[in-house]
Amino acid sequence: xxxxLTNYGxxxxxxxxxxxxxxxxxxxxxxxxxxxxxxxxxxTNRLLAGxxxxxxxxxxxxxxxxxxxFFYVVFPMLFVGxxxxxxxxxxxxxxxxxxIAETVRAGILGVPKGQMEAGLxxxxxxxxxxxxxxxxxxxxxxxxxxxxxxxNLVKNSSVLAMVAGLDLMYYGDLIASETxxxxxxYIIVALFYLIITLPLTYTMxxxxxxxxxxx
Amino acid sequence: xxxxxxxxxxxxxLFPLMLLAACTSSTVANQDITERLSQSSAPIVNWGVKxxxxxxxxxxxxxxxxxxxxxxxxxALTEEITGDAENAEFIEVTSKTxxxxxxxxxxxxxIATMTISEERMKQVNFSDVYFAAGQSLLVPNDSTIQSVExxxxxxxxxxxxGSTSAQNIREHAPExxxxxxxxxxxxxxxxxSGQGDAVTTDNAxxxxxxxxxxxxxxxxxxxxxxxxxxxxxxxxxxFLDAVxxxxxxxxxxxxxxxxxxxxxxxEEVPDLD
Numbered sequence: 001x002x003x004x005l006t007n008y009g010x011x012x013x014x015x016x017x018x019x020x021x022x023x024x025x026x027x028x029x030x031x032x033x034x035x036x037x038x039x040x041x042x043x044t045n046r047l048l049a050g051x052x053x054x055x056x057x058x059x060x061x062x063x064x065x066x067x068x069x070f071f072y073v074v075f076p077m078l079f080v081g082x083x084x085x086x087x088x089x090x091x092x093x094x095x096x097x098x099x100i101a102e103t104v105r106a107g108i109l110g111v112p113k114g115q116m117e118a119g120l121x122x123x124x125x126x127x128x129x130x131x132x133x134x135x136x137x138x139x140x141x142x143x144x145x146x147x148x149x150x151x152n153l154v155k156n157s158s159v160l161a162m163v164a165g166l167d168l169m170y171y172g173d174l175i176a177s178e179t180x181x182x183x184x185x186y187i188i189v190a191l192f193y194l195i196i197t198l199p200l201t202y203t204m205x206x207x208x209x210x211x212x213x214x215x
Numbered sequence: 216x217x218x219x220x221x222x223x224x225x226x227x228x229l230f231p232l233m234l235l236a237a238c239t240s241s242t243v244a245n246q247d248i249t250e251r252l253s254q255s256s257a258p259i260v261n262w263g264v265k266x267x268x269x270x271x272x273x274x275x276x277x278x279x280x281x282x283x284x285x286x287x288x289x290x291a292l293t294e295e296i297t298g299d300a301e302n303a304e305f306i307e308v309t310s311k312t313x314x315x316x317x318x319x320x321x322x323x324x325x326i327a328t329m330t331i332s333e334e335r336m337k338q339v340n341f342s343d344v345y346f347a348a349g350q351s352l353l354v355p356n357d358s359t360i361q362s363v364e365x366x367x368x369x370x371x372x373x374x375x376x377g378s379t380s381a382q383n384i385r386e387h388a389p390e391x392x393x394x395x396x397x398x399x400x401x402x403x404x405x406x407x408s409g410q411g412d413a414v415t416t417d418n419a420x421x422x423x424x425x426x427x428x429x430x431x432x433x434x435x436x437x438x439x440x441x442x443x444x445x446x447x448x449x450x451x452x453x454f455l456d457a458v459x460x461x462x463x464x465x466x467x468x469x470x471x472x473x474x475x476x477x478x479x480x481x482e483e484v485p486d487l488d
Contacts, residue, residue, distance in 0.1 A: 073407075076410065077408050077409075081408075081409050084394070084410065163396075170395075173377070173395075177376055178377070
């Protein structure tokens with residue numbers, strides 16, 4: 001196991017950094033897109049809600065690998081070339097944003113109906129009520145499942161290995177097939193993933209506690 | 216007690232069968248093939264061939280027979296040895312079954328995309344090279360890459376994860392970028408969508424891809440040497456000589472070139488000497 005780390009340490013580190021970058025970019029963008037889509041889904045505007053629903057249902061129900069392969073193989077034939085790393089990030093963002101949208105929608109719907117009615121009856125508009133009354137309460141409901149989505153995102157980033165995205169899993173595959181030491185290699189790769197996911201878990205738990213303290 | 220009785224009975228039942236099997240296989244395998252061919256009125260040569268390899272030996276469902284480069288070469292050799300190509304019988308083999316089948320005497324020779332190697336020579340003898348196989352590059356027709364030397368820091372080569380061809384390309388073109396994908400079809404799809412400049416693996420596989428996808432070509436001669444030979448059992452040196460002689464004849468009289476051009480129309484006929 002030490003042998004793999006000393007011989008292949010540099011490429012493992014490169015893969016680790018690429019996984020970290022891919023996850024970070026996909027996390028930020030999918031959080032923005034997902035939150036907007038979630039709000040659109042419960043919007044009173046039928047068209048907006050319909051479109052958001054369509055997007056969410058579509059990408060919620062297609063395997064991530066197919067979305068990523070689409071951007072790796074089909075997209076460059078029709079439009080501009082994207083490499084495996086970019087195709088992976090695009091796929092991850094689209095896929096994860098659908099899940100985040102569902103989480104946000106559930107959070108908004110989790111706020112008792114009376115809150116919206118009360119807000120509207122005090123003379124606030126729909127968007128004002130949403131902004132000042134519903135969303136602040138929804139965030140608390142959303143934080144724990146959102147943390148799970150982030151962790152899933154990091155783990156799902158291993159799909160980059162299928163499109164030569166130079167991530168941790170890609171290099172793990174190469175090392176395993178070169179050394180034939182499959183067991184040790186994947187243990188090391190798993191530990192590298194834990195380095196990202198464990199701190200993420202604790203951060204989300206901390207945020208959760210802080211928000212609960214405000215109750 | 217009961218258990219061992221059962222085992223004894225089983226052994227008693229199986230023993231004559233095993234004896235029979237041992238007898239027949241050893242006699243068939245030990246019989247000199249050349250002698251058999253000259254004495255028999257219908258001198259049948261049994262060739263072990265692939266039935267799942269595009270261009271070399273592929274079963275044609277419509278015609279109900281195996282077709283390919285290996286098949287045509289075997290027919291030409293049979294014609295030289297026995298006087299009639301119809302005397303060639305084809306028995307489907309796989310990489311796993313071919314050596315046991317020739318050891319048992321079920322087949323006389325293997326002509327099934329088999330690379331000549333030291334390890335295999337311990338089991339069988341090989342004829343002269345009949346196809347100069349080796350690792351090559353597949354590129355689009357309009358590519359500027361003409362050989363492995365044209366690969367540099369600006370080019371990307373697509374290979375299959377964990378294959379020896381991925382390691383070979385790093386040795387032969389250390390400067391170039393190598394991306395490794397899951398399998399040949401994914402590597403070729405990635406080439407089609409511009410994710411790389413060339414796909415590398417054995418030229419036999421690449422020729423199979425080209426046959427189904429016009430617009431692509433091989434870039435230069437193979438840069439590794441993994442030639443295909445015809446395998447013949449140890450102790451059949453007479454037959455081996457006959458096959459080598461027939462191979463020389465068909466190379467000299469142009470039959471080989473004809474067969475080669477039939478299956479690989481875009482490729483130059485190699486000089487096998």
